[in-house]
Amino acid sequence: MLLSLKGAFPPAILALADGTVFQGNSIGAAGATTGEVVFNTSMSGYQEILTDPSYCQQIVTLTYPHIGNYGVNLEDIEADKIHAAGLIIKDLPLVASNFRKTATLSEYLVAGKTVAIANIDTRKLTRHLRTHGAQNGCILGLAQGETVTQALIDKAIAAAKAAPSMSGLDLAKVVSVKQTYEWNQTEWKLGAGYGVQITPKFHVVAYDFGVKKNILRMIAQRGARITVVPAQTPAADVLKLKPDGIFLANGPGDPEPCDYAISAVKELIETGIPTFGICLGHQIMALASGAKTFKMKFGHHGANHPVKDLDSGRVSITSQNHGFAVDEKSLPANLRPTHISLFDNTLQGLARTDKPAFCFQGHPEASPGPHDISYLFDRFTALMEKHKNA
Numbered sequence: 001m002l003l004s005l006k007g008a009f010p011p012a013i014l015a016l017a018d019g020t021v022f023q024g025n026s027i028g029a030a031g032a033t034t035g036e037v038v039f040n041t042s043m044s045g046y047q048e049i050l051t052d053p054s055y056c057q058q059i060v061t062l063t064y065p066h067i068g069n070y071g072v073n074l075e076d077i078e079a080d081k082i083h084a085a086g087l088i089i090k091d092l093p094l095v096a097s098n099f100r101k102t103a104t105l106s107e108y109l110v111a112g113k114t115v116a117i118a119n120i121d122t123r124k125l126t127r128h129l130r131t132h133g134a135q136n137g138c139i140l141g142l143a144q145g146e147t148v149t150q151a152l153i154d155k156a157i158a159a160a161k162a163a164p165s166m167s168g169l170d171l172a173k174v175v176s177v178k179q180t181y182e183w184n185q186t187e188w189k190l191g192a193g194y195g196v197q198i199t200p201k202f203h204v205v206a207y208d209f210g211v212k213k214n215i216l217r218m219i220a221q222r223g224a225r226i227t228v229v230p231a232q233t234p235a236a237d238v239l240k241l242k243p244d245g246i247f248l249a250n251g252p253g254d255p256e257p258c259d260y261a262i263s264a265v266k267e268l269i270e271t272g273i274p275t276f277g278i279c280l281g282h283q284i285m286a287l288a289s290g291a292k293t294f295k296m297k298f299g300h301h302g303a304n305h306p307v308k309d310l311d312s313g314r315v316s317i318t319s320q321n322h323g324f325a326v327d328e329k330s331l332p333a334n335l336r337p338t339h340i341s342l343f344d345n346t347l348q349g350l351a352r353t354d355k356p357a358f359c360f361q362g363h364p365e366a367s368p369g370p371h372d373i374s375y376l377f378d379r380f381t382a383l384m385e386k387h388k389n390a
């Protein structure tokens with residue numbers, strides 16, 4: 001614990017809907033925020049996590065105790081703003097150092113109007129969430145000079161209780177772009193930064209349900225130009241763009257109420273155009289194929305989750321961020337399990353047996369996390385190649 005921090009930052013309160021209260025220091029914007037409190041076990045990558053649109057209406061607690069020591073930069077962003085509803089950490093180092101650093105984590109949170117709390121026992125909080133399941137919470141970040149009172153604590157508990165449940169929430173259309181745009185940026189390289197795809201072989205249409213930029217970069221890197229379309233784009237409009245492949249992005253909220261996407265994807269898969277889905281995209285492909293999804297107890301959020309490829313036997317360490325999963329008992333005959341989580345045996349990958357369509361629950365684009373399972377992007381490219389040459 002860096003004792004000097006306590007005086008430098010005003011107090012903050014974290015209240016859970018079940019009445020559990022933590023007191024710490026406000027390291028972000030002053031004010032109140034509510035959301036589903038989830039824990040993420042990644043040791044680094046807090047900027048990518050904060051900007052991941054899939055964290056919309058979720059407050060993230062990082063289990064790694066020391067967060068902020070490399071500051072933030074202009075490159076490690078998965079969207080153009082912070083999407084997480086709030087941040088909870090143990091210890092904020094007072095010195096941030098990195099050759100790309102443009103600001104400290106605290107400055108970034110303030111600029112992004114994000115409420116955040118430090119100096120709480122994140123191990124205790126995580127054990128609580130693991131035992132009782134993810135639940136709603138509220139962070140109250142006080143202004144300099146304000147003090148914690150019982151009335152403020154009661155206000156935070158009431159706000160946590162009043163926050164909407166994640167089950168049944170359609171957030172994909174909330175975070176999605178409103179206008180179609182073109183994407184050609186490729187992966188980041190030390191010394192060169194991000195590249196540009198100037199000789200594309202394929203045209204991919206990507207549904208933006210809350211897409212992470214690194215997914216688009218990894219698809220572009222493999223020879224594609226990408227047209228990113230809003231979540232509610234009808235299948236007919238996608239077909240007019242004459243795609244060689246269709247991509248279904250990650251995104252926040254419950255997949256089940258996304259009926260517009262489920263029906264469009266059902267139609268698109270039938271055309272035989274290669275289709276690849278990640279996370280929410282995986283869940284939507286499963287729903288479009290007739291399977292069911294369910295809410296997990298506390299989900300998977302981290303960068304060290306072992307996943308087994310059932311075809312090759314190969315185990316990959318993967319990046320994960322989901323609170324819902326596909327029910328393996330609900331799979332129709334034409335949907336085959338391809339990957340499972342070695343943490344809890346839940347479904348991680350699926351492939352259609354009758355169409356060139358497959359999907360993955362975790363994050364092959366990492367950002368943050370390991371790249372063990374980036375071969376899924378190569379699989380998508382290979383399907384497009386085959387389809388183009390057929």
Ligand SMILES: NC(=O)CC[C@H](N)C(=O)O
Binds near residue numbers: 255321322
């Ligand atoms: N990262 C994602 O796409 C998350 C999918 C979905 N919102 C879930 O929590 O399961």
